[in-house]
Amino acid sequence: MPKVALQLVTLCFIAVISAASIASIGPKVGQTAPPFTLTDLNDKPHSLESLRKKGPVLLVFWSTKCHICHAMIPRFKEIHEKYSKKGLTLVAVNVGFEDKDEVDDYVFEFKLNYLVLNEDDKKAQIGEDYRLVGTPTIQLVAPDGTVKYRGHRIPDLDKLLSE
DSSP states (O other): HHHHHHHHHHHHHHHHHHHHHHHHHOOOTTBBOOOOOOEETTSOEEHHHHHHHHHHEEEEOOOTOOHHHHHHHHHHHHHHHHHHGGTOOOEEOOOSSOOHHHHHHHHHHTOOOOOEEOOOOGGHHHHTTTTOOOOEEEEEEOOBEEEEEEEHHHHOOOHHHHO
């Protein structure tokens, strides 16, 4: 095998191993999601506990500067439309370094139709509690607080919500 090809295979292997280990950092499937209370863009507080009382919660930890998060907006809108009728609450938790005005402008510009939480002085604590290493990080939390999914891709919600 040529040296360049071997290096490429090695880099791909390292990337796959890294992606798998990154997804395993933080609250794992079967564990309890850390509690939080954060405000929405109208300064109304929302706790994870109160959101769970309505049904499962899909947490999306994101930033306005995350290009992948931006590209996923149409899919998040579809998820909100389809699954909110089935009791799922999609919650976008901003953990980026942008301030409230930037987040407000972004939500308005891209017409985000789901719950967005942003509280500048709690971002570091959320990042620590959830052991976030990048955005997007997506976590599905069951009504009892158990983590059903954690990763960087949109999970198979039909399968997970039927379990």
